[in-house]
Amino acid sequence: MVAEELFQRKEYPILLVISGPSGVGKDTIARSLIDTAPDRFYFVVTATTRPPRPGEVHGRDYFFLSNDEFAEMIENDDLLEYAVVYNDFKGIPKQQIRDALGSGRDVIMRVDVQGAATVRKIIPNAILVFLTTESEEELERRLRERKSEAPDDLSLRIATARQEMKRIDEFDYWVINAEGDQDTAVHQIASIIEAAHCQVHRSPVKL
Amino acid sequence: MVAEELFQRKEYPILLVISGPSGVGKDTIARSLIDTAPDRFYFVVTATTRPPRPGEVHGRDYFFLSNDEFAEMIENDDLLEYAVVYNDFKGIPKQQIRDALGSGRDVIMRVDVQGAATVRKIIPNAILVFLTTESEEELERRLRERKSEAPDDLSLRIATARQEMKRIDEFDYWVINAEGDQDTAVHQIASIIEAAHCQVHRSPVKL
Numbered sequence A, B: 001m002v003a004e005e006l007f008q009r010k011e012y013p014i015l016l017v018i019s020g021p022s023g024v025g026k027d028t029i030a031r032s033l034i035d036t037a038p039d040r041f042y043f044v045v046t047a048t049t050r051p052p053r054p055g056e057v058h059g060r061d062y063f064f065l066s067n068d069e070f071a072e073m074i075e076n077d078d079l080l081e082y083a084v085v086y087n088d089f090k091g092i093p094k095q096q097i098r099d100a101l102g103s104g105r106d107v108i109m110r111v112d113v114q115g116a117a118t119v120r121k122i123i124p125n126a127i128l129v130f131l132t133t134e135s136e137e138e139l140e141r142r143l144r145e146r147k148s149e150a151p152d153d154l155s156l157r158i159a160t161a162r163q164e165m166k167r168i169d170e171f172d173y174w175v176i177n178a179e180g181d182q183d184t185a186v187h188q189i190a191s192i193i194e195a196a197h198c199q200v201h202r203s204p205v206k207l
Helices: A026-036 A067-075 A094-102 A113-122 A136-145 A151-165 A182-197 B026-036 B067-075 B094-102 B113-122 B136-145 B151-165 B182-197
Strands: A015-019 A041-043 A046-048 A062-064 A079-085 A088-093 A106-110 A127-132 A173-176 B015-019 B041-043 B046-048 B062-064 B079-085 B088-093 B106-110 B127-132 B173-176
Touching (some): A015 A026, A015 A113, A026 A106, A026 A182, A067 A079, A067 A088, A079 A094, A088 A113, A113 A127, A127 A182, A182 B182, B015 B182, B067 B088, B088 B094, B173 B182
Parallel strands (some): A015 A106, A015 A127, A041 A106, A127 A173, B041 B106, B046 B062, B127 B173
Antiparallel strands (some): A046 A088, A079 A088, B079 B088
């Protein structure tokens, strides 16, 4: 950056990934963040083959696809990344990222831990946030309270969450989504975004 | 960081340097930032041989020293760094930094551009913020309106400010202190501090 550019501040949109183990509250925090300033953020809608949870809306929360529809997206190379997450497929439609970057708004993605590593490889200047609970017990409790999981799914998810916790070093930031205080987590992520816009050495996100 | 540490979040105090050319408003912004949460921040008081401006208090805004007193601090190696800034000496007492780090609070320093480079060498994980105006004309206007400067000082300061603008690449963040909207600058610096506390790869500040 040279002095002449200094007064023509470039406001590159940033791409922020909210990740973390299943059960930490990625969906809730991402949604609350968007709600603080809907005109400022572009929420990348993920495709999944899992059934909707109560209140979830197709096209807003997820694209709920059949296995055949998902398979077609894979075959057409329409997905930035995809993975099997507890017997269900989840993936990020490339078109979503293109639309998001084209919008000029800050892009918010919600991706599982293995997916976040893939995003980093493809988009090196993505900002990766690891969302966690305040304790391991609290994470177990939240997974248990999710009525949607079968008991054998539960122990698998707890074991997976423990493994995923070890990958925090691959992330830029970590934020605690403490029980009863999700505002702090949302505020911290908003601060991470605001700080990113002030970075001297920030380059545009490209796909 | 390993998984066991994840739930014992380490809140290392950070050390943030507010820098930028003369006239951008370093003193005002630093003071306003501290005032948002006086218990959270430790403001490092700089030593100077320049006379106090109206309203400035010895020991709170600066340590106003005589040339002899300043020379004694240099001789005793009591200063982290010092420099001649427009015929006046300015320096950071080492004891201030030790007290600041010992307080457990976030440390806020206000240092000129050449001093910021020195701080980076001595404290590599210091966070360097370059404060600027929204335009070069605005910076000139502010320098002109400072009744305290003699005319020959003014042209020197404008020329120096132009040179200092070129050193922005040495900084981590830049923040615009726009005329009539200092709240935005203060909010952005607060966000930079909050984001720093969320960084996965943050180590304690040492002197």
